[in-house]
Amino acid sequence: MEFSVGGRLEVRINAADVGKRVSVRRIDEAGAEGGKFTDTVGLLTSWDGGVLVITRRTGERVRIAESSLVAGKVVPAAPARRRGPAASYTELARVAARGWQPVERELLGDWELRAAVEVVPRDGGTPGRAAVARPWGAVVGRRQGFTRRANSVLPVGDPGRPLDEALARVQAWYAERGLPAYAQLATGGEGTQEPLCAELERRGWTREVTAELWTGALAPVADRERPGGVVLSRAVDESWLSRYQRKGASEVALKVLASGPSVWFAAVPGAAGEPPAAIGRCVVDGRWAGFAAVEVDPARRRRGLASAVMAALARQALDEGASAAWLQVEADNAGARALYAGLGFGVHHLYHHYRGPDAPSAETYRSP
Known part of the structure; x- marks a missing residue:
């Protein structure tokens, strides 16, 4: 990362650059003699009282004392990631x-x-x-x-x-x-x-949960092999719900699950009297197909069932004119991330839920 002009380090930013993407170098508390440099890149979100706040792409906010700066400059916006369909x-x-x-x-x-x-x-x-x-x-x-x-x-x-x-x-x-x-x-x-x-x-708002929205092309998902029979339905039934992680879904939950321009539910039937081996949900909306609630019986994971469910839903979405796909995944769900990466998805952006000041924490929420 180059900061110098004619061999000199320079701080070429000030409070007027709030709102711009910057790169700064600061020295740690050990001082200039023997101290270590730390570089930070992100959006300069404030500069007050001798303290800069830089927000990284992850949403992390870094507070930096103005007195610790040894170099800084405005930098171009990060290049758009092109793994997946172009979208704002x-x-x-x-x-x-x-x-x-x-x-x-x-x-x-x-x-x-x-x-x-x-x-x-x-x-x-x-x-x-x-x-x-x-x-x-x-x-x-x-x-x-x-x-x-x-x-x-x-x-x-x-x-x-x-x-x-x-x-x-x-x-x-x-x-x-x-x-x-x-x-x-x-x-x-x-x-x-x-x-x-x-x-x-x-x-005073507090960030509680961070997840990611991933995008990818729809056709490669539809091209996956489909082991076993995947049953598609317009309506969610008790069998599907028995595999869904929020068991005992209320009337409100059923309304949310069924909402969207064109909603499809998929299931791989389980043994007689047992919940489905795998389920999934897809909403088709113009060029987009959104996947959610892809869940597999823990005893039958790593057998291609999640991919099969998504392939069946993707084929239906292609038939309705969709070409791109999106889904949301929590940052610590390693299994889901590996599956989606293997299907050609990549991170488009991160999203966060902020709780208002003085509001009780919503511990009853099972996911974002």
Whole structure:
């Protein structure tokens, strides 16, 4: 990484460069004599009180004392990663939202407030399918949301009002529904939201979960061999749900699972009286096919069943005119990451769920 001009290290950035991508070199606390240099590249999200904050593509924020800088410069935006279909963050955020729809939504300018509220009995039992239709005061139990994705504000675009006012409305909207306020934001891609992440953290919002959105071409997935019979259906049934990781899905969960422009469910039948050996879900939306809920019986993993489920769904999506695919995967799910990489998928961007200040942690959410 070259910082020098005529053999000299120079700091060629200042507070006016906030919002730009920068590369800086600083010296550690050992001091110039014998100290080590550390380089940081990312978005300069603030420069106040002698401290710089640089947000890396992972969403990590690095605080750097101005006094420790020995070099710095503005650098071009990171080149777009071309493993997979070309797409902007905004396009994919909208497509992913349509593929996992809430039960209730409200627009705040361009932002979308999203909620899918379940009622859990006070004894900790399964959310009741009838309870969700009752008035607020008639439910005996606590409220929770079915997944963070269906219960987070999607702040893409302009909320049409100052940020503090918009965030206050977000917190009030979720409080009215008995839910903690969450916001889903992205980093690490073209047009993602590093500055807004920094602003939320400055206001006391806490990042709880990070996952990744991957994209890939659809045809190579469809070309995979299909061992065994994969059954496709437009509707989710009790058999499919018996393999789904969130057993005892409520009426709200069923509505979310069935939401989207063109939804398909796949299953590899198991032994008589047993849950399916593997399942999957796909939403076809224009050129995009979104995969989710790909799950395999632990005793039958590494036999190609997940690939078979995705291949069958991909063939159906191709028939409906799709050509590109997306999916979401948690960063620590090594098995899923290996599967998707083998199918030609690659990371497009990272997304994070931020919990509002003073909101209780939503430990009941099983995944993003």
